[in-house]
Amino acid sequence: MAKNKIENLEVGQYYEQEFVVTEEMGEEFAKISKDFNPIHLDEKAAAQTRFKKKIVHGMLMASYISGIIGNEFPGEGSVYMGQNLSFRGPVYYNNKVIVRVEVTEINLEKKRLKLSTTCRNENEELLILGDALVMLDN
């Protein structure tokens, strides 16, 4: 588990991690989240939608963002205050997704950080856009 002190962070600093979600992981996430929407699980039903294929639960990607913030960057001591998510494009199973968390604002007095949080595919297309508000009191 990483630990970054707010005094040592700079605007523009970032952390990136790649994820590939398999259909089995999607089924597991459906069980735990109780979200059995066929768009995530049923190829035939998904074929009838604008996305043509099954798509990964957006909140699974958001969970990866949350995991990076709490565990890696900034890591230990992060208190997650808020997260905005804009779902711009579908995340498909078995495709590589790059999650990036980047410092955009630092408030040393309030010990708060604003982080840009994005998910992109291999073609650099933006799939999820948003930002996180974190208090970093370590």
Added chain:
Amino acid sequence: MAKNKIENLEVGQYYEQEFVVTEEMGEEFAKISKDFNPIHLDEKAAAQTRFKKKIVHGMLMASYISGIIGNEFPGEGSVYMGQNLSFRGPVYYNNKVIVRVEVTEINLEKKRLKLSTTCRNENEELLILGDALVMLDN
């Protein structure tokens, strides 16, 4: 799976569902989300934090919100465009949490809905506050 047509929805209409997250569910969510932050999993580490006890992953609660939107209210045909989340208070294991999704704006022309999304505990304390943007094209 429920299906609500946008023409039949009204501002103020809502759906509520209760959830109780056990520690086992938290451990399962940690595995699938790769978020092993000790604040969710380690009683001793959590005791050192402002929350005093282990807390449920915020994104698990957000996943329940997402599940309600996609499956129940509005349900079938919902395209999840965005979600804002403000984490106001800790969700503790084995405590009842009431998730509420309420229609706050309807745009018939664009087929878009704004939904208020909240998580409260049994004492009516607001734990998670936010809103969702949904396209409902069914």
